[in-house]
Amino acid sequence: MFYDCVVVGAGPAGSTAAKILSSFGYRVLIIDSKIFPREKLCGGCVSAKIIDYIPQINSLAKASTNKAILSYKKTACLEIESKDPFAYFVERKTFDKYLLDSALENGCEFRNEKLLSLSYDDSGIEVFTNANNYKTIYLIGADGANSIIRKILHIKPKFLVKTLQVETIYYNDSNVNIDIGFKGLNYYWNFPQNGVWGIASTKKNINKLFFKYYGNDMLINPKGYFIPIAFSKKNLGKKNILLVGDAACLADPFSLEGIYNAIFSAHLASASILSYPKNPCQAYSALADKILEENKYSYFISKIVLNFPYFSFFQLSKGNENALADYLIGKKSSKELFWLLLKSLYQKTIK
Structure with missing residues (x-):
């Protein structure tokens, strides 16, 4: 079966890219190993910049906030407040389903299949799944932090941040609460709006750090995951294969928010295919300068704060x-x- 573009991964990045390309008449297939709607481990915090791409974010979000409490070793020391919301909180199960449905309404196809391998040369790309194989001109890798496509291309992140997240029954706060207090540790976070607490660290003993900080009371369903970080053009793909979102390691190195850059990079990757079809990765590398520069300086900020x-x-x-x-x-x-x-x-x- 032939498609103009195959998108691997139906999360925010993949669904966004598929919707854009299909709206320009491309025949697009999205494949994902999960059936949607599906649960997605994530704090669900989206920066307010997302309104540039999803104007209706306020109606899609469970809540928003315009106040953050930053602390050092549980000692409140700094309050940041704005007139407008600086973050929205979404339930990934419904948010991602909304974006996928929008892509399908634009004419995309979706198949619940798992990517196994791919082959590519100057004549095109062939995608092999557990059920079929597809030929395509373009491939967009939106298959997340553990991207199979990134591994096939032999692309590695600069570093990995480990996270552990739990659900909590405490909802008596409308602020974003961030605590930093140990070298090499990104932060502890508390998002009451989504009922989640978490820790993000480059250290090995993340479980011990988590329970030492929060204690064992009222903690439900602890789960962990990795966030790959990089800010190099080498992480964006090769020729007609473009990586977006976490597959391209584009989460913000300081805040670790990934949804905005996932959707932003999907717009850039789609525009690159549309504007420079002979070598879209070259165009993508140029357009992605803004994301990469933002992430580079965000990394510099994190080094100052963490040290x-x-x-x-x-x-x-x-x-x-x-x-x-x-x-x-x-x-x-x-x-x-x-x-x-x-x-x-x-x-x-x-x-």
């Missing part, structure tokens, strides 16, 4: 609350915030 958490909160952040709020909303880039923090660091050092 000097106390100093970052109690010294650098004081007086910069409005700038941090603008960063969360999307009005200020990670590059701008990085240089602002560096300037503050210099000023504090010479005093």
Whole structure:
């Protein structure tokens, strides 16, 4: 069977790319090993920037927030507040199903099949699943953090962040709560809106760290997963094979939010196929400069905060609350915030 494009993965990135290409008349097939709607382990926090691509996000979200409490070793030290929401909370089961249904309504096909392997050369791409094989001109890898396509292309992330997440019955807070207090540890988070607590760490003993921090009371169904991080053009694919979202390791290195960049990268990958069909990966590499630069500076910010958490909160952040709020909303880039923090660091050092 022949398709103009095969999309592997029906999450936000895959469904978005499929919808765009099908709207331009491409014959598109989406394959996924899961039957939708399906459960997806995720905090469900989406940055407000998503409104550029999903204007109706407010009606799709369970809740939103315009206030974050940042703390150091459970000591509240910084409140960030904005007039507009800087984050929305979605239930991935319904959110992803909505995006997939939108793609199907645009004429895409969907098959519940598992990718096994693929072959590719100058004549085209052949995709082999547990049920069929398909020939295609373009392949979009949207198969997530454990991407099979990324492994077939011998592309590796820069590093992996381990996470552990549990459900909780506590819903008595409308803020985003982030706590940082140990070197090499990204953060502990509490999203009451979705009833989840979590930890993100590059350390090995993540389970021990989690229960030491939260305790064993009222914790339900603990589950773990990895978030691959990279900000290199080498992670975007090869020629007619484009990687998007977590398959391309595009989660934000500091916040670890992946949904926005997944959908953003899907728009860029689709535009690359449409505008430069002979070598879309080359066009994609150019268009993705903004994501890669944002992630690079976000990584720099994370290095400052993770290595000097106390100093970052109690010294650098004081007086910069409005700038941090603008960063969360999307009005200020990670590059701008990085240089602002560096300037503050210099000023504090010479005093």
